[in-house]
Amino acid sequence: MATRTEAIAPNWKEGSVTSWLTTVDHKRIGVLYLVTSFIFFGAAGVMATLMRIQLSHANSGFLTKAAYNEVVTMHGTAMVFLFVVPVLAGFGNYLVPLMIGARDMAFPRLNAASYWLFLLGGLVLLSSFLADQGGAQCGWTSYTPCSSEEFSPGHGQDLWILGIHLTGVSSIMGAINFIVTIHNMRAPGMTWMRIPLFTWAIEAYAVLLVLVLPTIAAAATLLLLDRQAGTTFFAPEDGGPILWQHMFWFFGHPEVYIMVLPAMGILSEVIPVFSRKPIFGYKAVAFSTIGIAFASMLVWAHHMFTVGMPSYLQAFFAATSLAVAVPTSVKIFNWLATLWRGHLIFRAPLMFALGFIGLFTVGGLTGIMLAVFPFDYQAHDSYFVVAHMHYVLFGGTVFGVFAGVYYWFPKITGRMYHERLAQIHFWLLFLGFNLAFLPQHLLGLMGMQRRIYTYTQGGIFEWYNVISSIGALLMGVAMLVFLWNAVVSWRTGRRVGPDPWGADTLEWYASSPPAPNNFDRVPYVTSARPLRDLRLRLQERET
Amino acid sequence: MLRKLVAAVSIAVLSAFAAGSAFAARGGIGPPGPDTPSGEAISRLYWVVLGLCAVVFVLVETALILFIIRFRRRRDTPESAEGPQIHGNTRLEIIWTAIPALLLAALAIFTFTQIPAVQAQGIEDEQHLTIRVEAHQFYWEYRYPGGEVTVNTLYLPVDEPVELELTGMDVIHSWWVPALTGKMDAIPGRINSLRFVPETTGDFEGKCAELCGIQHAFMPTTVSVLGQDDEYESTLASQQETLALGKATWEGACATCHGLSGEGDIGPSIAGNGTLSNEDGLKTLLENGQNTSQFDYYMPPVGRGWPPEQLDALMAYIKSNETLSTAPPTTTGGGG
Numbered sequence A: 001m002a003t004r005t006e007a008i009a010p011n012w013k014e015g016s017v018t019s020w021l022t023t024v025d026h027k028r029i030g031v032l033y034l035v036t037s038f039i040f041f042g043a044a045g046v047m048a049t050l051m052r053i054q055l056s057h058a059n060s061g062f063l064t065k066a067a068y069n070e071v072v073t074m075h076g077t078a079m080v081f082l083f084v085v086p087v088l089a090g091f092g093n094y095l096v097p098l099m100i101g102a103r104d105m106a107f108p109r110l111n112a113a114s115y116w117l118f119l120l121g122g123l124v125l126l127s128s129f130l131a132d133q134g135g136a137q138c139g140w141t142s143y144t145p146c147s148s149e150e151f152s153p154g155h156g157q158d159l160w161i162l163g164i165h166l167t168g169v170s171s172i173m174g175a176i177n178f179i180v181t182i183h184n185m186r187a188p189g190m191t192w193m194r195i196p197l198f199t200w201a202i203e204a205y206a207v208l209l210v211l212v213l214p215t216i217a218a219a220a221t222l223l224l225l226d227r228q229a230g231t232t233f234f235a236p237e238d239g240g241p242i243l244w245q246h247m248f249w250f251f252g253h254p255e256v257y258i259m260v261l262p263a264m265g266i267l268s269e270v271i272p273v274f275s276r277k278p279i280f281g282y283k284a285v286a287f288s289t290i291g292i293a294f295a296s297m298l299v300w301a302h303h304m305f306t307v308g309m310p311s312y313l314q315a316f317f318a319a320t321s322l323a324v325a326v327p328t329s330v331k332i333f334n335w336l337a338t339l340w341r342g343h344l345i346f347r348a349p350l351m352f353a354l355g356f357i358g359l360f361t362v363g364g365l366t367g368i369m370l371a372v373f374p375f376d377y378q379a380h381d382s383y384f385v386v387a388h389m390h391y392v393l394f395g396g397t398v399f400g401v402f403a404g405v406y407y408w409f410p411k412i413t414g415r416m417y418h419e420r421l422a423q424i425h426f427w428l429l430f431l432g433f434n435l436a437f438l439p440q441h442l443l444g445l446m447g448m449q450r451r452i453y454t455y456t457q458g459g460i461f462e463w464y465n466v467i468s469s470i471g472a473l474l475m476g477v478a479m480l481v482f483l484w485n486a487v488v489s490w491r492t493g494r495r496v497g498p499d500p501w502g503a504d505t506l507e508w509y510a511s512s513p514p515a516p517n518n519f520d521r522v523p524y525v526t527s528a529r530p531l532r533d534l535r536l537r538l539q540e541r542e543t
Numbered sequence B: 001m002l003r004k005l006v007a008a009v010s011i012a013v014l015s016a017f018a019a020g021s022a023f024a025a026r027g028g029i030g031p032p033g034p035d036t037p038s039g040e041a042i043s044r045l046y047w048v049v050l051g052l053c054a055v056v057f058v059l060v061e062t063a064l065i066l067f068i069i070r071f072r073r074r075r076d077t078p079e080s081a082e083g084p085q086i087h088g089n090t091r092l093e094i095i096w097t098a099i100p101a102l103l104l105a106a107l108a109i110f111t112f113t114q115i116p117a118v119q120a121q122g123i124e125d126e127q128h129l130t131i132r133v134e135a136h137q138f139y140w141e142y143r144y145p146g147g148e149v150t151v152n153t154l155y156l157p158v159d160e161p162v163e164l165e166l167t168g169m170d171v172i173h174s175w176w177v178p179a180l181t182g183k184m185d186a187i188p189g190r191i192n193s194l195r196f197v198p199e200t201t202g203d204f205e206g207k208c209a210e211l212c213g214i215q216h217a218f219m220p221t222t223v224s225v226l227g228q229d230d231e232y233e234s235t236l237a238s239q240q241e242t243l244a245l246g247k248a249t250w251e252g253a254c255a256t257c258h259g260l261s262g263e264g265d266i267g268p269s270i271a272g273n274g275t276l277s278n279e280d281g282l283k284t285l286l287e288n289g290q291n292t293s294q295f296d297y298y299m300p301p302v303g304r305g306w307p308p309e310q311l312d313a314l315m316a317y318i319k320s321n322e323t324l325s326t327a328p329p330t331t332t333g334g335g336g
Helices: A017-021 A026-054 A063-100 A108-130 A156-184 A197-228 A240-275 A284-298 A311-339 A347-370 A373-379 A381-413 A419-445 A459-490 A529-542 B004-022 B036-069 B089-119 B233-239 B242-260 B279-288 B308-320
Strands: B127-136 B139-143 B149-151 B153-156 B161-168 B175-176 B185-186 B192-198 B203-210 B221-225
Touching: A026 A063, A026 A108, A026 A381, A026 A459, A063 A108, A063 A156, A063 A197, A063 A381, A063 B004, A108 A156, A156 A197, A197 A284, A197 A373, A240 A284, A240 A311, A240 A347, A240 A381, A240 B004, A240 B036, A284 A311, A311 A347, A311 A373, A311 B036, A347 A373, A347 A381, A347 A419, A347 B036, A373 A419, A373 B036, A373 B089, A381 A459, A381 A529, A419 A459, B036 B089, B036 B192, B127 B149, B127 B153, B127 B185, B127 B242, B139 B153, B139 B242, B149 B242, B153 B233, B161 B175, B161 B185, B185 B192, B221 B233, B233 B242, B242 B308, B279 B308
Parallel strands: B127 B161, B153 B221
Antiparallel strands: B127 B139, B139 B149, B161 B192, B175 B185, B175 B203, B203 B221
C-alpha cells in the first residue's frame, strides 16, 4: 500500500467545479464538510440572533409567535445536526488519514456519499420553513404529542423528520468509515498507544454514532408512520410520549459527547504543541475519552427528571450523571498539567483551547448541579439549562472547533491566517459569549422558562435579557471578523511550509496543502509524536 | 494592551453581574422560594452543590490563569525551545481521579438523603387534599374532590398537605410554581403526582415550563393559598357560581387566542359568532378542535374532558356578555 504513489481519484482538472462534485479525496471531502457546516452555522447563528432580538425587551413583537417557535426548533436542530456533528466529521475526514499516515479513508466513495447525503439532509431540514402551515415548531427534541399529526399539522414536521433521517444515515456511514480506517490503515509502528489523541476522540465519536444514531432513526421513522400511516406507536394511551423521550435521549445524551469528545481531542493536540511539551498522561487522556463515551450511554434519563420517574431510577441516573464528571475532570487536570512549566505560545489555537477549558469548566459544573435532581425540578426547562448547555456546546465545542480551525488552517490552505484578527475574534467571542450566557443562569433561577417567545417582566429580569442580547450581537460581530480573516487569508495569506508550528503528528509531515496522495512515504512510527522524533533525528544528524 | 483592556472590561462585567445578583429580588442567585418544606429542601441542596462547584470553579480557573501568567513564553526563549518533557505522573493522576470521585459520591449520598423532604414524604396518603390538574393548550383546569372546577387559579387551604394529580389533555405541559416547589410534567395518558404543603398564605405565580405550542409563553397559573377558617371553602364555592365559572373558562380557554372580547388574535374574531350560542356545535368544536386551511393555526380541543356544567357556564357567560353575544359593527381581526 504505502509504496503506491498515484492518486486514487481520476485525474480531473484541478480546481474545476466537476472535480469538487466528483471528488473522493478525503481532504476535499473534509473541506466540503467544513465549509458547508460553517454555512449552516451562519444560518443557525442568524436564527439565534433573531431570537435574541425578539427577547431583548419585554412584550416584543419582532417575530410572530409561530415564527419564534420555528426558529427555536430549527436553531437547535441545525446547530446539532448541520453544524457541530458535520464540522467534526469534516475535521475527522481531513485529518484522520493524515494523522495515521494513510492515503485516504477506507471507503472513499462511501465518504463522498456521506457528504452529499449530509448536504441533502441539511437542505431538506431547512425547507421545513417553506412548508404549508409553517416549519417544525416543537423544539429540537420534537416531543410527542406536540409533534403528532393532530398538534403539528402540515408537512413542516415531516420535513424535519426526513432531514434527521438523511443526516443520520450520512453520519452512520461516515462513522463506519472512520472506524474501519482507524482500525486498519495506520502507519507501520502506530500502535493504539501511539495514535494521536484527536484520532482517539474520533474513534469514540464514531463508535457512539454507530451505537446511538439508529435509535433516533427508528424513533423518527415511527413518528413519521404515526403522522402519515395512522399507526399509534406514540399514542398517549400506551405511554407513547415517554417512549419518545426515552428513544430521543438514549440518542440525545450520547450525542452531547459525540459533539464534545472530538473538540476535546483538538485540545489534546493543540495544548501540547503550543506548550512545547508532551501531553501529560497520554493514557489517562485516551482512556478518559473511552470512559466518557461509555458512561454517556447510561445517563440519558437525566433529561427526564420531571416526567414522574420512580425515585430509585432518578437516583440511578443522578449517580451515573455525576460519574461522568470524573473522567471529564481528569481531562481538565491533565491539560492543566500539560501547561505546567511549558513555554506557552499565545497564538489563536492556544487561546481558543484555553477558552474551552475556562468556559467548559463552568458548563461541567452546572451539569453537576443539574444532576442533583431535586435542583433540576426547579432548573429543568429554564434558562439555567439553556446557559449550561451553551457553556458546554459553545464555550466548549465551538471554542475547540475554532482552536482546530486556526491550528490546521495553514495545513488545509497552505497559508497562514492573520494572527491579530484571530486574537480580536477570540476576545470579541469570549466577551460576547459570557455576556450572552452568564446572565441566563440568573434568568433561569428567576423563573424564566425556555422557549418562550416573550415575557412581561421588567426590571432586572429585562436587564439580564438586554445584556444577553448585546452579547449575542457581539458574538455575531466576532463571527464576521472570523469570516473576513478566513476568506482573505485563504486567498492572500503568507505561504507556509509543511510544519509551521513545530508539531508532533504526521499530518504536518505532508506538504501544506498535502498532495492528493498525502505522503510519498511514511516514517516508521515509534512514539505518539512521530514528527518530533523525526525532527530530533534530523538535528542529531546535523550536529 | 488590548488584552488588558478586554480583561479589565470582563472583570468589570463579572462584578456587575455579582452585584446585580446580590440586589436582585429573592436573593438573586438562589432558586425561588422557599415557601414550603419541599422548596426549602431544594434550596438547601442548591446551596450545598453551588458551594462545592464554586470551590472547584475557583481552583480550576485560578490554576488556569496562574499558569497562563507564569508559564507564558518569555521574549528571550525561542519559539522552538521545548519545555521539560514530562509524560505524566501516575500517583498524581490517581489522586486527581480519586478526589473528584469521592466528592461526587458524597454529593450523591447527600442528595439522596434530601429526597423525602423534597417529595414531602412521610404524610399519610389519605391526609392529602387531592386535586386533579388537567393541562390544556393553553390553560390549567383544576378539579377538586367535591366536584368543583376552577380555571388557571388553584385555591388551596394553608398548612394542608396537597397532592396534585397532573395529566395533559392534549400535549405535554409542565406545572411550575417556583415559589412552592419544583416542576412536574403533565403528560397525556399518564397521571403524575406532586406533593407539597403550602405554609404561607398569598398568591403564587406559576407557568408552563414545557414547550406546548404557539401560546406556551402565556399559560400562567396562580396558586391562591387561603386562610384556614372557611376562607378556602367559601372562595371555592363562590367560584362555582355559573357566571364566575363561565368567565374564568372564557378567559382561560378562549380569550388566550381569540382575545378578551373575542376580537381575535392568533385565532379568528369570534365575537357574535353563531357557534357560541349553538350548544351542540360548540360542544363538538371544543371537544375535537378544528384544523382548516382558512386559518393559520389549528384550534386545539380546549373543551376535552369538561364536566357538563362548565359548558353551560361558558354559554351562560357568553350570553350575559353583550360584546361576545352580538357581532361588533366593524372588526379587523388581527389585533394583539
